[in-house]
Amino acid sequence: MTRGGDRLKAAIGADRRACPICGWVGLRFSAYGRAQRRGDARCPRCSSAERHRLAYRLLAARLGAQACTLHVAPEPALRGWLEGISRRYVPIDLDRPGTIAMDLTALTLADASCSLVWCSHVLEHIPDDRRAIAEIARVLAPGGVAVIQVPIGGPTTLEDPAVVDPRERARLYWQEDHVRLYGLDLAERLAAAGLAASRLSVADLEASMVARERLSMPGCDDVFVCRRAL
Numbered sequence: 001m002t003r004g005g006d007r008l009k010a011a012i013g014a015d016r017r018a019c020p021i022c023g024w025v026g027l028r029f030s031a032y033g034r035a036q037r038r039g040d041a042r043c044p045r046c047s048s049a050e051r052h053r054l055a056y057r058l059l060a061a062r063l064g065a066q067a068c069t070l071h072v073a074p075e076p077a078l079r080g081w082l083e084g085i086s087r088r089y090v091p092i093d094l095d096r097p098g099t100i101a102m103d104l105t106a107l108t109l110a111d112a113s114c115s116l117v118w119c120s121h122v123l124e125h126i127p128d129d130r131r132a133i134a135e136i137a138r139v140l141a142p143g144g145v146a147v148i149q150v151p152i153g154g155p156t157t158l159e160d161p162a163v164v165d166p167r168e169r170a171r172l173y174w175q176e177d178h179v180r181l182y183g184l185d186l187a188e189r190l191a192a193a194g195l196a197a198s199r200l201s202v203a204d205l206e207a208s209m210v211a212r213e214r215l216s217m218p219g220c221d222d223v224f225v226c227r228r229a230l
């Protein structure tokens with residue numbers, strides 16, 4: 001292509017958005033968010049938000065066919081993809097149509113029965129998160145992968161059981177129904193349960209892709225990919 005053609009392509013393409021999950025292309029994503037509404041965030045076709053598209057971009061090429069996928073609080077945007085790559089697909093939630101009612105802190109699944117566990121933005125809602133992490137480790141098969149996302153506020157987890165006021169929780173933990181704000185030291189909590197975590201990040205991706213597909217959002221730029229420690 002000529003330099004002029006490149007410039008034309010750049011002029012047309014620079015301001016477009018694209019969703020890597022469903023293939024939607026358009027001028028802008030939709031506005032999204034409860035506590036703090038933000039523009040240019042949600043895919044108008046599949047409803048994905050930044051963190052869904054980021055995890056998909058970081059992991060879709062790495063995850064092959066799965067024997068059994070446990071999808072915790074399944075996000076509609078990712079459900080079709082995860083279901084499609086899994087021989088057995090187990091979507092769980094406490095009480096939501098289209099899912100199996102199951103508590104992450106007391107899974108009724110056999111030991112080592114899941115090749116993939118997908119748990120995004122769930123642990124920050126659970127008071128006994130160590131119990132939930134232990135359950136994830138228990139059901140994860142040797143060689144399996146647990147994908148965990150949580151909002152990350154800094155290096156160290158901020159947690160105080162005395163903070164129960166929703167407004168105070170919103171101020172400290174970013175949302176009224178969050179019970180802590182994790183730090184990157186989540187990796188230590190995972191390790192204590194026998195999960196060895198490596199951290200993938202938006203920084204691993206090309207900047208132009210991050211901008212076009214809107215993959216970045218403050219506090220949501222990291223994905224913990226865990227395996228059972230031997």
Ligand SMILES: [Zn+2]
Binds near residue numbers: 023
């Ligand atoms: Zn989409």
